[in-house]
Structure formats: structure tokens, C-alpha cells
Amino acid sequence: xxxxxxxxxxxxxxxxxxxxxxxxxxxxxxxxxxxxxxxxxxxxxxxxxxxxxxxxxxxxxxxxxxxxxxxxxxxxxxxxxxxxxxxxxxxxxxxxxxxxxxxxxxxxxxxxxxxxxxxxxxxxxxxxxxxxxxxxxxxxxxxxxxxxxxxxxxxxxxxxxxxxxxxxxxxxxxxxxxxxxxxxxxxxxxxxxxxxxxxxxxxxxxxxxxxxxxxxxxxxxx
Amino acid sequence: xxxxxxxxxxxxxxxxxxxxxxxxxxxxxxxxxxxxxxxxxxxxxxxxxxxxxxxxxxxxxxxxxxxxxxxxxxxxxxxxxxxxxxxxxxxxxxxxxxxxxxxxxxxxxxxxxxxxxxxxxxxxxxxxxxxxxxxxxxxxxxxxxxxxxxxxxxxxxxxxxxxxxxxxxxxxxxxxxxxxxxxxxxxxxxxxxxxxxxxxxxxxxxxxxxxxxxx
Numbered sequence: 001x002x003x004x005x006x007x008x009x010x011x012x013x014x015x016x017x018x019x020x021x022x023x024x025x026x027x028x029x030x031x032x033x034x035x036x037x038x039x040x041x042x043x044x045x046x047x048x049x050x051x052x053x054x055x056x057x058x059x060x061x062x063x064x065x066x067x068x069x070x071x072x073x074x075x076x077x078x079x080x081x082x083x084x085x086x087x088x089x090x091x092x093x094x095x096x097x098x099x100x101x102x103x104x105x106x107x108x109x110x111x112x113x114x115x116x117x118x119x120x121x122x123x124x125x126x127x128x129x130x131x132x133x134x135x136x137x138x139x140x141x142x143x144x145x146x147x148x149x150x151x152x153x154x155x156x157x158x159x160x161x162x163x164x165x166x167x168x169x170x171x172x173x174x175x176x177x178x179x180x181x182x183x184x185x186x187x188x189x190x191x192x193x194x195x196x197x198x199x200x201x202x203x204x205x206x207x208x209x210x211x212x213x214x215x216x217x218x219x220x221x222x
Numbered sequence: 223x224x225x226x227x228x229x230x231x232x233x234x235x236x237x238x239x240x241x242x243x244x245x246x247x248x249x250x251x252x253x254x255x256x257x258x259x260x261x262x263x264x265x266x267x268x269x270x271x272x273x274x275x276x277x278x279x280x281x282x283x284x285x286x287x288x289x290x291x292x293x294x295x296x297x298x299x300x301x302x303x304x305x306x307x308x309x310x311x312x313x314x315x316x317x318x319x320x321x322x323x324x325x326x327x328x329x330x331x332x333x334x335x336x337x338x339x340x341x342x343x344x345x346x347x348x349x350x351x352x353x354x355x356x357x358x359x360x361x362x363x364x365x366x367x368x369x370x371x372x373x374x375x376x377x378x379x380x381x382x383x384x385x386x387x388x389x390x391x392x393x394x395x396x397x398x399x400x401x402x403x404x405x406x407x408x409x410x411x412x413x414x415x416x417x418x419x420x421x422x423x424x425x426x427x428x429x430x431x432x433x434x435x436x437x
Contacts, residue, residue: 032271
């Protein structure tokens, strides 16, 4: 879908704030949100569906609210969708307390040492073993799909209908377009390199390139 | 009653709209509402959230990536393992975790400078570099660095040689990228700790290039 999250190449933005202090968070609520995202999501929510729900924020909100607020709004919306709580629960929160009712499940309390180990063991590769061969090899020339699709996808608009070259085969990974619909469908994934001039025209620097990680069905052989 | 998600985009867009229109506008209050809901339902303990915040404030951060880079400078065998399979190589440090399972290392040379972005969201190798800077997640960086990387790098003070090409890595899949900066002159004989101390976070994203031995 052509929603506003697809920012690559959009013009009109000002300079990047390069003087930001180096701290993990600049507000306490950002850290709380980060922590909740690590520990409490509904297990039926795939990473691609989660991203697609972020993309469903009202466009004006997507462009203006802070990054971790987008996470918060997405987890609130998915909590409602999953029946974990209702919209009314979320809107009337100030009338409640943080006390867990006696009939609610008892969550595990973890300290930092346990969290560090949980973080370490949470590592996972998205690569999957498949019994079909990749269609492309390193060095092959490919052309990306020219048009938008009605679903979540990870082919950015700026790289549609462009000719590139396979830089690396990365094995098979779940196709986000399907995963965002709850369907597991691994496909071969490639790092594809494009010249800056192919993407942006003759004014671009002839020395420069952009790489994207693209699934096989985003590509056509030249 | 909690169930699975609906995968219904239109339904989620409606919920978003309703919540965004009616919740108080302050992000701190919205996040507090979510925490209260999760705590009340026994889905998470506040103490566990404290521990996640502490882990990513005190232990997990760019100092990890700097150790990996410093080791790659000192140990050619480790560097070969890092370039071959970075996800596996960082397990030698125990630095694996969130978003490093498909990690790739890309090396700066005299003729190529690498810089990383995620134009579609803000993907980042959390367990190796910690939380990403706000500018990395900002629209300006996501929009501009693929189109005018040299101008963005100039804003960061990066100087490029006449023969240096810029390659921008847009993290559109689950692969995450670590830029391995070049070891600066004047660091001969330095220990891994000394070397790690001069590796900046931005140099591992690619918005810093020439590291300083004197700093």
C-alpha cells in the first residue's frame, strides 16, 4: 500500500538533527514503551502485521506523533483487536489503578540479569529451509515490480520499476506481504544493488549505489 | 477475552482512529494507559519493565558494537568470521539478541563508504547497538539519506575522499547491518579496550567515517 510510511526519497524535509545527545531514550515514557514491546505482545501478531498496523495510523498522526508513541498506539489498537481490553478500558484508564485483580494471571517478575539472558536467548533468524531453488544468482540483472500492491509490502516506491543487480542471495525468508495477513510463505530473499542514477536520474552521483533486501516475487528477470 | 489478532486492516484503522481521537494527546499518558492495562491484566509486571529499561540503559548499547569492531581490527581471523556471518560472530561475545539473528557486517574502505537506513520503518540491530538515535527514526533521515546521501553525510561532518563511493543499505527485510569503520592511523599497539573507546555509535551506522585516535 502506498501509505506515508514509505518515506524513501520524499523531498521537503529539513536538515537532520545531528546534535542529539547520545542516550537510549530522551523521555521516561519512551523506555517504558520499549520495555512493554519486548515483553507483552500477543503471540499471534507477526512482525509484518505489527508493522502494517503502524502503517494504518491516521496519516496526519503518522507524520507528527513521536516514534515510540506510534508503538504505543499500535499496541493499544492490537490489544483491542485481540480482546485483551476494550477501547473504553483504554479511554477510562484514569479511573483505575495499577492493581492486578485477584483473578488475573500472575506475571513473572524478572530482574536485570534474567532480562539480559532473556534478551540473549531471544535471538532468532528469519531464514527458513525450503525445498525450492532460488531463481536468481549473484550478478543477475533484475527489474522490480512497477506498481503498488493492495497489501503490506517491503518494496519501497522509490525502487519500483527499477533495474538492479543481485548482490547476494540471503536464503528464504517469510514474504512480508503474506506474513502481514497471517500466512507463512517463505520466498528467496536477495540483496539487490541499484545505481543512484537508476533510482534518481542523471543528477545523482555516478559513484553511488543503494542496496535493498528484496523478495523474489518483487523481481522480474531482464 | 484475549484471542488472536484479526489481520483485518480496516478494523485496525478504525480502532486507531477512535483511540487517536479520544485519548489524551500526551504520549506519556498514552503509554501509562497501556502499561496500566497490561499490568491489570497480569500480562507484565512493572518490575520486569524496569529491568528491560535498566538492561538497555546500562548493559546493552553501542559499546557492544565498538568491542566487536575493535576485535575485528586486531584479529584477522575474527574479522573473517564477522564478514562471513556477523550474526554468528557476535555470539562469541554473547551480544546476540533482539534483531541480530540475521546480522550482516559491511566494511568501509578507502573506495567505499557504507551508511545504513530503514526507509520503511526504523529497523536497527538493538542487541548489538542498543536503541537507535532519534534522528535515525526521523522522517528527514529516512527520506533523505537514500536520495542525497552525500548531503546528509555532510550535515554529520563526514568528509569523503574524491574516489570514495557511497553505498546506502536500506534495511527492507529482517537483515540488520553493522558498518565496520576503518581503523585510524596512530593506533598501532593499542589494546581492544583502547580501540573500542574511539569507535562511535554513528560510525557503526555510517554517519561518521574518520575516527580520531586522539579523542
